[in-house]
Amino acid sequence: MTTLIILAALGIVILFSEIIGYRKVVLPLIFIGLSLALVATVMDWNTNRHYLSEMMIVDNYAVAFTALMIAITIIWFIFSPGFFHDQSSRVDHFALIVFALIGAQLFTSFGNMIMLFLAVEILSIPMYIMAGSKKSSLASNEASLKYFLMGAFATGFLLFGITLIYGQTGSFNLQIISQSLARQEGGGGVMVVAGILLILVGLSFKVSAVPFHFWAPDVYTGAPTEVTAYMSTVVKTAAFAGFFKLFATCFNGSSQIWVNTVIVLSALTIIVGNITAVYQTNFKRMLAYSSIAHAGYMLMAIVALNSYAQQSIFYYAVAYSVSSIAAFGVLLLVSHVTKNDSIESFKGLAKKNPLLAFITLLAMLSLAGIPPMAGFFAKYYIFTAALQQHYTGLVIVAVLGSLIGVYYYFRVIIAVFKSDSEGIEIPMNGIYKAALFFISIAALVLGLMPGLIAGLL
Amino acid sequence: MLIALIFFPFVAALATLLAKEKAKHVAFGAAVLEFALSIWMVMQFNPQGGTQFNVDYWWVPSLGISFKAGMDGISMLLVLLTTFLVPIIILSSFSNGEAGSTSRVQPRDLKSKISNLPLFYALILMMQMALVGVFVALDGFLFYIFWELALIPIYLICLMWGGKDSFRITLKFFIYTLTGSLLMLVGLIYLFLQTPGVHTFDIAAFYKLHLSSGEQGLLFWAFFAAFAIKMPIFPFHTWQPDTYTDAPTPGTMLLSGIMLKMGVYGVIRWLLPVVPLGVKEWGTMAIVLSVTGVVYASVIALVQKDFKRLIAYSSIAHVGLISAGIFSLNMQGLQGGMIQMVSHGINVVGLFFIADIIMSRMNTRTLNELGGIRNIAPSFATYFVIILLASVALPLTNGFIGEFLLINGLYQYNAWMAAVAGLTIILGAVYMLVAYKKIALGEINKLTEKFTDLTMHEKSVMIPLVIMIFVIGIYPKPFLDIAEPSVKNILDIIQGATIK
Numbered sequence: 001m002t003t004l005i006i007l008a009a010l011g012i013v014i015l016f017s018e019i020i021g022y023r024k025v026v027l028p029l030i031f032i033g034l035s036l037a038l039v040a041t042v043m044d045w046n047t048n049r050h051y052l053s054e055m056m057i058v059d060n061y062a063v064a065f066t067a068l069m070i071a072i073t074i075i076w077f078i079f080s081p082g083f084f085h086d087q088s089s090r091v092d093h094f095a096l097i098v099f100a101l102i103g104a105q106l107f108t109s110f111g112n113m114i115m116l117f118l119a120v121e122i123l124s125i126p127m128y129i130m131a132g133s134k135k136s137s138l139a140s141n142e143a144s145l146k147y148f149l150m151g152a153f154a155t156g157f158l159l160f161g162i163t164l165i166y167g168q169t170g171s172f173n174l175q176i177i178s179q180s181l182a183r184q185e186g187g188g189g190v191m192v193v194a195g196i197l198l199i200l201v202g203l204s205f206k207v208s209a210v211p212f213h214f215w216a217p218d219v220y221t222g223a224p225t226e227v228t229a230y231m232s233t234v235v236k237t238a239a240f241a242g243f244f245k246l247f248a249t250c251f252n253g254s255s256q257i258w259v260n261t262v263i264v265l266s267a268l269t270i271i272v273g274n275i276t277a278v279y280q281t282n283f284k285r286m287l288a289y290s291s292i293a294h295a296g297y298m299l300m301a302i303v304a305l306n307s308y309a310q311q312s313i314f315y316y317a318v319a320y321s322v323s324s325i326a327a328f329g330v331l332l333l334v335s336h337v338t339k340n341d342s343i344e345s346f347k348g349l350a351k352k353n354p355l356l357a358f359i360t361l362l363a364m365l366s367l368a369g370i371p372p373m374a375g376f377f378a379k380y381y382i383f384t385a386a387l388q389q390h391y392t393g394l395v396i397v398a399v400l401g402s403l404i405g406v407y408y409y410f411r412v413i414i415a416v417f418k419s420d421s422e423g424i425e426i427p428m429n430g431i432y433k434a435a436l437f438f439i440s441i442a443a444l445v446l447g448l449m450p451g452l453i454a455g456l457l
Numbered sequence: 458m459l460i461a462l463i464f465f466p467f468v469a470a471l472a473t474l475l476a477k478e479k480a481k482h483v484a485f486g487a488a489v490l491e492f493a494l495s496i497w498m499v500m501q502f503n504p505q506g507g508t509q510f511n512v513d514y515w516w517v518p519s520l521g522i523s524f525k526a527g528m529d530g531i532s533m534l535l536v537l538l539t540t541f542l543v544p545i546i547i548l549s550s551f552s553n554g555e556a557g558s559t560s561r562v563q564p565r566d567l568k569s570k571i572s573n574l575p576l577f578y579a580l581i582l583m584m585q586m587a588l589v590g591v592f593v594a595l596d597g598f599l600f601y602i603f604w605e606l607a608l609i610p611i612y613l614i615c616l617m618w619g620g621k622d623s624f625r626i627t628l629k630f631f632i633y634t635l636t637g638s639l640l641m642l643v644g645l646i647y648l649f650l651q652t653p654g655v656h657t658f659d660i661a662a663f664y665k666l667h668l669s670s671g672e673q674g675l676l677f678w679a680f681f682a683a684f685a686i687k688m689p690i691f692p693f694h695t696w697q698p699d700t701y702t703d704a705p706t707p708g709t710m711l712l713s714g715i716m717l718k719m720g721v722y723g724v725i726r727w728l729l730p731v732v733p734l735g736v737k738e739w740g741t742m743a744i745v746l747s748v749t750g751v752v753y754a755s756v757i758a759l760v761q762k763d764f765k766r767l768i769a770y771s772s773i774a775h776v777g778l779i780s781a782g783i784f785s786l787n788m789q790g791l792q793g794g795m796i797q798m799v800s801h802g803i804n805v806v807g808l809f810f811i812a813d814i815i816m817s818r819m820n821t822r823t824l825n826e827l828g829g830i831r832n833i834a835p836s837f838a839t840y841f842v843i844i845l846l847a848s849v850a851l852p853l854t855n856g857f858i859g860e861f862l863l864i865n866g867l868y869q870y871n872a873w874m875a876a877v878a879g880l881t882i883i884l885g886a887v888y889m890l891v892a893y894k895k896i897a898l899g900e901i902n903k904l905t906e907k908f909t910d911l912t913m914h915e916k917s918v919m920i921p922l923v924i925m926i927f928v929i930g931i932y933p934k935p936f937l938d939i940a941e942p943s944v945k946n947i948l949d950i951i952q953g954a955t956i957k
Contacts (some may be wrong), residue, residue, distance in 0.1 A: 111943075311519075371605040380642065384520075387646050399639045406632055414624045418616050455519035 061111035082220030104238035143222025158202030196414030229328035269296030348423030484578035545864025677735030691750030701809030773876030782863035797859025
């Protein structure tokens, strides 16, 4: 709760800076505010408090995810000052990101369907605006509009589903719904089935699972790269945290209704995401499809829903966010110099910028799931969870998907290390370099010592 | 001590990265130290004593993963092979003595060559760490991590210092081997979930599992795919000739001399005792594939024009025989496999070094363009003929001991198989001697008249190899003794399981 208050206050303070005129100190202010929020979150560890008649439940699960998202946001702010310099009205964009973070936090700690809906909206609306924040760019405007339309549909489905569940169980409270569903014979009839499936559709939109993924590549490519980085890390993590929490606490007992659907979604997402990524020549678009594919792996945790699943989805979220933000960090630097998002622009990076090349190598290896990177352990963890429930077929599909993944991630590595082009000098400042180095080393250390967070939840 | 053995190369790799111009000396020194360390360990090693130098630390307790490692005779022999070959490989990649000329490593792209050399040697040492790790790991997860870790340095070596087409070839190589590895990973997780009580990756727990024969059959294929691709066994070999030919010579030596043994070692340690019923059911199939590979690769080697490619195919033939001997599941077969792994490692490194010498002087490896080298480079030709005869298993050389035991073991399993596999010796002699004839005998032509004899530095690579060829060939007993009790132990586990 303290986190929520700090973040909300921070957002408002940022907005006022435009009027009162302390724009110059906004960035330091944000770092202080976010650090405070991070501390406040960590302090909530093991307290397990309920707020507002169980509207919000701050358990360890919520704390872990919130801490992750705040940390990634801090890194994101280090990577993105260039973005704010280029834009005319930068202060409201700062505030929007902080507000989105509030939504993300609620998404992990809701105890009530209403809160879930609010979280989705608080998270989404700033992102609609941010996607279109490059006002002069046609692609950015298109991305914003597409994202908004698709997002509105998804929210509609979600709301409809919540209503149907409410109609059957008479409550918005997750615990009560769960108990009520358990009492009903055969899982509760048409209304429950329709309700759960509609919620599933709504959330699948948010996590960009196939076949609800069509918005993602265009939005990811069209939006400014900084915003894409935020969407594919923090927003994605939040959506999965909420998705998993809802299904683990609320619909766990009625899994026969939805489990086959999620298996199909997961398999399709892995296959389509990976195969389409192979054909991309644009690095950003490739990351968009790769983020779809990773959504498929994370859905496997929701399929498994056993003792390993909760830990594995958190570990996966950490590994994916860390490696992904490192990849975006490199892309931001490179595309800033070359004015180009294609894989071509990475050619010969190793010659002039060995550090950047090393970071790219770690990020790509981690995303591809090669030991000893965190990405490997994340995949291993999720596969174990799924195998324990005897979903061998799904694991085989996921393994094949990983193999395809190697192909396109390694194309980047090949471009970086093996190229006849001379490459260009990429300047970067000290803090940026330190953050980038730190985050990629984190991906390595987490892979070598997964025990640091694997047993946390 | 084992920890030091595993991680010393890693520390050395970091030092190499920092050493800049001195990189190659640092790397060579470190590799020699590592060899000394392993020699010291073998002095203290008691072959009858089971697994020794044990270490066991918790790594990820919540998931039953521990850092458990130890060495028995089988591990010991392969670790020795690794630590012996790595300094030789590093030494072989040095320039011919003249300062500044490092054409051996990077034929193209002269400018960035020097600055990248520290990375090159660092990657070789990283590779050594992973290889030693694979041979000593006693925890399934740890084994897998090292197994995969070995892939990254060699991939980068082949990619960055390989030929023009290396990105396509190395990607094929990487995806091929990763396919097998991931199947093995699924198999390992399956075994992990079958262990009673708190799940664990401990190999001792895997040995105690008594799974049904159907399960074991599936697991057999999951593991066999990984190992067969790595070795490689027909029909999983298609990545190998291209990769061997295209990789820089030190990379090829690492791949063929040591990395291929990971696959064979995997079969001995992680396949036979873990799924004995699966082996019983599918072992014949594995032998048939191996023997097919022996004949197939030998025949293809006969018509190769490129010397390096010829060695690559001969390597498939040799490893096919090793695999067939091991799957025949008797003392002679397994012991022959052990000794032949060591011999093959030594011989193949020698052969690739010869190919590399020819390449660096003549700028071609095409057999028909060469000839008459013996007339102007007698000492080169002498070393060549010794290594070549060892490779075709002449008595008194190391190749003979291994192949004799292997065919003996295979004969006990099935006489016909042994007869077919025995062809490898005849065919091997044919293609090797034809290659020798074309390279060293005959008239000197325009190209070869410029051939200079071995330098001191090249001799210093050849001499240890040749010494080992004769030592193992004449008195193999100490090497066989190291492995024997451990091999017997593995056989006992298999027999115990199949009788029940």
